[in-house]
Amino acid sequence: MTESSRGGKPQSKTMGETITLGKALNHGLRRALEDDPKVIIMGEDVGKLGGVFRITDGLQKDFGDDRVIDTPLAESGIVGTAVGLAIRGYRPVCEIQFDGFVFPAYNQIVAQVAKMFYRSLGNVRLPIVIRIPFGGGIGAVEHHSESPEALFAHVPGLKVVTCSSSADAYMMIRQAVASDDPIVFFEPKRRYWEKGEVDLDADLGQAFPLHQARVAREGTDATVLAYGPMVRTALDAAIAAAEDGRNLEVIDLRSLSPLDMETVYRSVRRTGRAVVVHEAPGNLGLGAELAARITEECFYSLEAPVLRVTGYDIPYPAARVEEDFLPDLDRVLDAVDRSFGW
Amino acid sequence: MTESSRGGKPQSKTMGETITLGKALNHGLRRALEDDPKVIIMGEDVGKLGGVFRITDGLQKDFGDDRVIDTPLAESGIVGTAVGLAIRGYRPVCEIQFDGFVFPAYNQIVAQVAKMFYRSLGNVRLPIVIRIPFGGGIGAVEHHSESPEALFAHVPGLKVVTCSSSADAYMMIRQAVASDDPIVFFEPKRRYWEKGEVDLDADLGQAFPLHQARVAREGTDATVLAYGPMVRTALDAAIAAAEDGRNLEVIDLRSLSPLDMETVYRSVRRTGRAVVVHEAPGNLGLGAELAARITEECFYSLEAPVLRVTGYDIPYPAARVEEDFLPDLDRVLDAVDRSFGW
Amino acid sequence: MANGEREVGADAPAGGFVQLLTPDGERVDSVTTTDGMTYSVDFTDEEYRELYRDLVTVRRLDAEATALQRQGELGIWASLLGQEAAQVGSGRALRKQDMAFPTYREHGVLYTRGIDPIMPFGLFRGVDQGGWDPHEFKFNTYTIVIGSQTLHATGYAMGITMDGKTGTPDGEAVIAYFGDGATSQGDVNEAFVWSGVFNSPIVFFCQNNQYAISEPLERQTRIPLYRRAAGYGFPGIRIDGNDVLASYAVTRAALDQARNGQGPSLIEAYTYRMGAHTSSDDPTRYRIASEVESWKAKDPIARVRAFLTKQQVADETFFAEVDDTAKKLALDLRERVLAMPDPEPVTMFDNVYPHGSPEIDAQRASFERYHATFEGSGH
Amino acid sequence: MANGEREVGADAPAGGFVQLLTPDGERVDSVTTTDGMTYSVDFTDEEYRELYRDLVTVRRLDAEATALQRQGELGIWASLLGQEAAQVGSGRALRKQDMAFPTYREHGVLYTRGIDPIMPFGLFRGVDQGGWDPHEFKFNTYTIVIGSQTLHATGYAMGITMDGKTGTPDGEAVIAYFGDGATSQGDVNEAFVWSGVFNSPIVFFCQNNQYAISEPLERQTRIPLYRRAAGYGFPGIRIDGNDVLASYAVTRAALDQARNGQGPSLIEAYTYRMGAHTSSDDPTRYRIASEVESWKAKDPIARVRAFLTKQQVADETFFAEVDDTAKKLALDLRERVLAMPDPEPVTMFDNVYPHGSPEIDAQRASFERYHATFEGSGH
Ligand SMILES: Cc1ncc(C[n+]2csc(CCOP(=O)(O)OP(=O)(O)O)c2C)c(N)n1
Ligand SMILES: Cc1ncc(C[n+]2csc(CCOP(=O)(O)OP(=O)(O)O)c2C)c(N)n1
Numbered sequence A, B: 001m002t003e004s005s006r007g008g009k010p011q012s013k014t015m016g017e018t019i020t021l022g023k024a025l026n027h028g029l030r031r032a033l034e035d036d037p038k039v040i041i042m043g044e045d046v047g048k049l050g051g052v053f054r055i056t057d058g059l060q061k062d063f064g065d066d067r068v069i070d071t072p073l074a075e076s077g078i079v080g081t082a083v084g085l086a087i088r089g090y091r092p093v094c095e096i097q098f099d100g101f102v103f104p105a106y107n108q109i110v111a112q113v114a115k116m117f118y119r120s121l122g123n124v125r126l127p128i129v130i131r132i133p134f135g136g137g138i139g140a141v142e143h144h145s146e147s148p149e150a151l152f153a154h155v156p157g158l159k160v161v162t163c164s165s166s167a168d169a170y171m172m173i174r175q176a177v178a179s180d181d182p183i184v185f186f187e188p189k190r191r192y193w194e195k196g197e198v199d200l201d202a203d204l205g206q207a208f209p210l211h212q213a214r215v216a217r218e219g220t221d222a223t224v225l226a227y228g229p230m231v232r233t234a235l236d237a238a239i240a241a242a243e244d245g246r247n248l249e250v251i252d253l254r255s256l257s258p259l260d261m262e263t264v265y266r267s268v269r270r271t272g273r274a275v276v277v278h279e280a281p282g283n284l285g286l287g288a289e290l291a292a293r294i295t296e297e298c299f300y301s302l303e304a305p306v307l308r309v310t311g312y313d314i315p316y317p318a319a320r321v322e323e324d325f326l327p328d329l330d331r332v333l334d335a336v337d338r339s340f341g342w
Numbered sequence C, D: 001m002a003n004g005e006r007e008v009g010a011d012a013p014a015g016g017f018v019q020l021l022t023p024d025g026e027r028v029d030s031v032t033t034t035d036g037m038t039y040s041v042d043f044t045d046e047e048y049r050e051l052y053r054d055l056v057t058v059r060r061l062d063a064e065a066t067a068l069q070r071q072g073e074l075g076i077w078a079s080l081l082g083q084e085a086a087q088v089g090s091g092r093a094l095r096k097q098d099m100a101f102p103t104y105r106e107h108g109v110l111y112t113r114g115i116d117p118i119m120p121f122g123l124f125r126g127v128d129q130g131g132w133d134p135h136e137f138k139f140n141t142y143t144i145v146i147g148s149q150t151l152h153a154t155g156y157a158m159g160i161t162m163d164g165k166t167g168t169p170d171g172e173a174v175i176a177y178f179g180d181g182a183t184s185q186g187d188v189n190e191a192f193v194w195s196g197v198f199n200s201p202i203v204f205f206c207q208n209n210q211y212a213i214s215e216p217l218e219r220q221t222r223i224p225l226y227r228r229a230a231g232y233g234f235p236g237i238r239i240d241g242n243d244v245l246a247s248y249a250v251t252r253a254a255l256d257q258a259r260n261g262q263g264p265s266l267i268e269a270y271t272y273r274m275g276a277h278t279s280s281d282d283p284t285r286y287r288i289a290s291e292v293e294s295w296k297a298k299d300p301i302a303r304v305r306a307f308l309t310k311q312q313v314a315d316e317t318f319f320a321e322v323d324d325t326a327k328k329l330a331l332d333l334r335e336r337v338l339a340m341p342d343p344e345p346v347t348m349f350d351n352v353y354p355h356g357s358p359e360i361d362a363q364r365a366s367f368e369r370y371h372a373t374f375e376g377s378g379h
C-alpha cells in the first residue's frame, strides 16, 4: 500500500482486512442478515453469548432476538422448527454447537430437510443452512472433535460444503445462505483463529462458485486432495515436499457434495498420483469416494492407487493422543512417498 | 428324503427344512430366546402383531411380554432403553420397523451404543442387536425402501451385517445375538418371502464366522460383490453371463463392517475385475470403500477399475419407477461388459 | 386444563370430554369446562347440511380408495374410517389464512382445504410423493415419519409471530395433526417445549384413535393424553372425536385463541380407527370384534343424520342426493386414479435440488444413454 | 403434584419448594405437601457432621480442579460450585443397590458413591474418557450428549422390574441426573413416557441451576419444571436445591417409592450454578453480578455450618479439621493428577469392540510400524 493510498479515501478497496476465519464467518453472517430480512439465525447460545465460538458475536444485539434466536436445548427442535420457518418464507441458519451434537437432529435433516423439495414435487423449498463446527485438534473431550461430513454427503438432497480460509469463510457462508438448496456448512473449528485476508466488500455475484474446488497450490508431481482443516496441513506438506524437490498440487475441495470432480480429474490426469487427506475415519470417508471416482475416470493415468491419509476407524480418542490420530504433515508426506514407491 | 427317513425318527437331520428367509429369522430369534434368558426383543408392534413383517410372530405368546416387549412409538427410546437394559445385563434385540425410521435413534446408536465400550475403557459391554429391514422393491411409499447401511458402517464401534439366504438368516441372527459387540443387522426385506434350506439344529459353535464373506458362486472372469437383497440379483446375473460364456464369481459380503477383504482380494487378484452392486446411492456407499481398498491392494492385478452398480444419488423414488432405480440383472451385466471393454 | 363434570358426555371415557352432539343425535347446547371455557356452535341449517355432506363425502372417497387398493390400483391406503368427524370438524374450523400440517391419514382435512381429493392418490398409488402446492392450499405435504411435522408446524407458527400476524382476530394460526402413538416421539414433545417457550399460535390436534398400528393407547401413556399439555404450561382438552360439532367448536376456539396471541393448546380427539391401520394391516391379530362393534354405535355420521332428521333440517331426499353426489365424486375419482399415468422413469431425477446438481445431471444423462441402448429391444 | 403452601420455604420461587433447612440454618421439622407426602430427616449428630464434611470436601476438590484447569493441567472443567447440596443430598439418599446415571457435572454424587475422586480427571485432563467400573460402583459413565443418559437409566430401571427387584423395601431403584436445559431434549421426554408406561423404579433428578450455558430457564419452559411430570402421570416436586436435608429427604422418599413399585417421579432441585458453565465459559456475557450475589446468601454449606453451630453439634475445631482434611485430599488429588501419565498413543486402538476387529488390528499394526520408522529420529 502506498503512502498516498493509505492517506486518501480508498476508492476501491484492494484486498481488505486481515481477520480470523471465525471473524470472517461472523462478518459473512452479518452481511447475510443485512442483505435479506428473511435471514434468521437460531441455535443454542447464539444470542448474548455469541455462540461458544463467538461466531455470532454481536449479531443479536444488532439485529434483535427475533432474528438471532436462542433456542431451547434440542437439536431436532432447532432443525425441525427451521423447516417450518423456511416453509413460512424465512431463511434459517441453524448453529449446531459441536459436531458430536448434530445427531439428535439427524432424522429431521435426512428425512425432512433433504427430502421436502423432492416430496413436494418442487413446491416447497427449504433454504436452510446448518452450520457445524467440526474436526479435532483443540484438546476437547468426547463428542467435540468429530468429522461426520460423510454422513451428510451420502444423503441425496443435501449439499455439503466446508471452508479453509478467511476469504472462503466470508464468501461461502454468504453464498450458502443465499442458496435455495439445503446446505450443511462444516466449519474447521481448529482454524477459527487463523488469519487471512478478506475483501469485505466483495460482491456475491462475482464470487467463486460455491460448489467448485479450488487449486490451493499448483504442482506437477502428485495431487493432494483436502478440505476444511486439512487444507493447511496439505499446504504445509507441500512446502516440506518442495524442499525434497517434490512439487505437490493441493486441491481444496470446498464442496463435499456435490464434488467438483472435473478440477480433480484435470489435476490427477496431469500428476498421475493422488493422496486424499481427512480427519474422519477412513472407512467410507470422502477419501473412499474420491479414490473410487478417480480410479474409474483416470484409470490409465494413475501411477499408483489413490492413497488415503485419514483418522483411524476408532471413536475419536482422548485429547492427549489426538495428535497421533489426526493426519499431519508427516503422514501426508509418508503417503506421497508410498505413492512414488508404488 | 427317502421313505424310511420320513417315517423313522431322524437321527441326524440332513439339511433340515425349506423355509422363507423371514421364517428363518423368526426361528433364529426363537432359538436365541430359548438359549439365553437374558435375550429380550423390543420394538413397535413386535408383540401380538409379530411385527409388520411377522418376524417376531408367536414369540410374545410363547415367551411372555417381559421378553418380547411392545414399546412406545419412539425409536430413540427403543435404543436408549436398550442401552440401559444391556447395562443391567440383558441382551436386547431392537426391531426398527423400516429403514427410514431408524434416524430418530441415530443419536443413541452412534453416540452411545457405538461408544460406551470405548468410553468406559471396556467396562461396559452393550450386546445389543438392532434389526432393520432394508431396501426397496416392495412397492412401498417413502421411507420404506431405503438402504442406509453406509451410515452405520462408517461409524467406529458398530458392527454391521446383512444376510441373503434363509440359512444365513437363521445362523447370523443367532450369532449376532450371541455376540457382545453392538451389531446393526440389516434384513433384506424384499427377500423375506424367498425360500431356502435351513438346518434348524445347527450348532452355533460350528457356524461360518459372522464377519466372514462367502463365495456364493465360484467363477474366474470377474468378481461381483453384493450383499443382502442384491446377492440374488448378482447370482441371476452370473447365470445369464454364463450363457454368454462369462464365468462370474459372486461374493456375498455378509459383514459390511468389518469387511472381510481377504476373501475379496483373493478373488479379484484371480479375476482382475470387480463390480460392486448395492441399492444404496452410489456416492459414499459401500461400493466406494470396496473400490478404494481393492484398488489399493490389487492395483497391478486390475484389468479395469472397480465398477459400481448402485442406486442413484436421489431420494428413493416413487414406487412406480423403483425398478428403474434399483440395480437389476441388466445393469450388472452392463457393468461387467464395461469392465471387459475397458 | 382439567376436564370437569360438565364435559362428560354420553359414552365419555373417564375424565370426560367435550361433546355437543350425542351418539343418538341429541344436541348439547353448550359445554363449559372447569376452567371457564364455553363451547357451542351456531350453525345455520344449511351449514349443518354441508357438514353432513362433508362427512359422507370423505367417507365415500375413503371407501373408494380402500376398494382401489384391494383391486391392486393403490400400493397401500391409510383409511380415515371412523375419524371423519375429527377431521371435518377441525378442518372446517380452520380459517383461510390458517396453515395445516397433516400426517398420512388426513384425507378429510385435505378435502376441507379445497384440494382436489385425487391429490393423495399419487403417493398411495406410487406415482409421486404428493402433488399439491402446500403454499396455495395452506396444507403441507403428508408426513410419514411419525411426529416430524409437529416441529415444522411449530416453526411455521413462530414465523407467524415474527411476521406480526398474531394478536388480532384476523391473525393466522397453525394446526398440527398427529396420532396417539406420535405423542411418544421426542419430536412431538420438543414441539410442545418450543411452542410453550415461544407462545406460538398453534393448535396440536391429536386424533387418539386408540391404536398405533397394533399397540393400544396404554403403550404410550398411563394418563389421558390431553393432560400432557399441562406439563408444558398450556391448555389441553379432550373432545368426543366422533362429534363433528365438538371438533369444530373446540378447534375454532383454540385457533382463535392462538391467533389472538394466547399461544398453543392441545386437543385430544377421542375417536377410533374403525378399519385396519393401513391396507397392509390385519387388526384381528390384536383387537377383538366386540370393541369395534361398540364403537359402531358411536358412528360420527349416523349421529348427524339422526340430528338432522329429528330437527327436520334434512329429509330422505337430501340424504339420497348427498349419497348420490358422493358416489359420483367417488366414481370420478376412481376413473381419474385409473387414468393416472405412470411417471416417466427419468423424472425421478427431477426436484432433487432447487438449484440442480451436476452429479444428478450426469446420472440422468447416463440413465438416458443406458436406456437408449434398449430401444427397440423389447425392454 | 402441586406444591402447596406448606412447601414454601424462605427464598422460595413462586410455587414454593420443599425446604428443611433455611439459608440462615434454621431447621424446618417437616414439610407436608398438598398431596399428603411428609418429608423430614432424622439424622444423628454424627450424620449431620458427615454430611457437612461431604459438602466441604466436594467443594474443595472442585476448587482444586478449577485451579488445575487454570494452570493448564486439565483441558476443561465443569464445576459443581453451588450445587453441592443437591448432589450430596441425593447421592447419600441412594442405597448401595441403587444405580445412578450422571451427566458431566456430578462429581459430588460420584464422591458419595465411594469412587476415587480422581476418576473424572482422566476425562477432563484428556487422558481417557472416564475410568471407573460403572458396575462396581453403580454409577455409570459421565454422559456428555445432553439427555441421553435418562433413557439409559429408564432401561436399567425396566430391567430391575424384569428381574423382580421391586415391590419390596430392599428393592432396587435408579436415579437419573440432568439439567434444566436437558428437559427440552426429546430423549428426556421419551424417558418420561417410557417410565410412566412401564411404571419403572426411577427418580428423575433435575438440577435446575437456572442456566443452560448462557440460556436462562425461560428458554426451556414457561412453567416450573417439576410440573412436567404431571403430563406423564407421575409426581413431580420441587426442592430447595441448596438444602442438603431437603435433597436427601425427598430423594430418599422418591427412591423408596420407586423400589416399592410405585413408579417414577421427578425432583426439580432449584439451585444455581455459581461459577461458569465450564472453564471455557464467560458468564459475564449473559448474567449480572447481582444475581450471583443474591445466590451467595443461599449458600448450601454456610447454612449447614450455621445449623451445626447453633445446635452445638460441631465447633470450630471440627470445622477446622474438616477444612484441613479436605485440603489434604485436594492436595493429594492434585499430586495424583499431575502424575497421571499420558496414555501410550497405541492404546487408542483398545476397547473399540469387545470381540476386537481385524480392521482395527491392522490399523494398530500399521500405526506401530509407521511410528517405528521415527524411532531415534527425534519424533
Ligand atoms: C418414526 C416412525 N416410526 C415408525 C413408523 C411406522 N408407523 C407408521 S404409522 C405408525 C403408528 C402411528 O400411530 P398413531 O400416531 O397413533 O397414528 P395412527 O396411524 O393411529 O393414525 C407406525 C409405528 C413411522 N411411520 N415413523
Ligand atoms: C445434544 C447436546 N447439545 C449440546 C451440547 C452442548 N452443551 C453442553 S452443556 C450444555 C448446557 C446444558 O445445560 P443444562 O442441561 O441445564 O445442564 P448444566 O450444564 O446447567 O448443568 C450444552 C448446550 C451437548 N453437550 N449435547
Ligand SMILES: [Mg+2]
Pocket (backbone or CB within 6 Å): C179, C180, C181, C207, C208, C209, C210, C211, C212, C213
Ligand atoms: Mg393412533
Ligand SMILES: [Mg+2]
Pocket (backbone or CB within 6 Å): D179, D180, D181, D207, D208, D209, D210, D211, D212, D213
Ligand atoms: Mg443448567
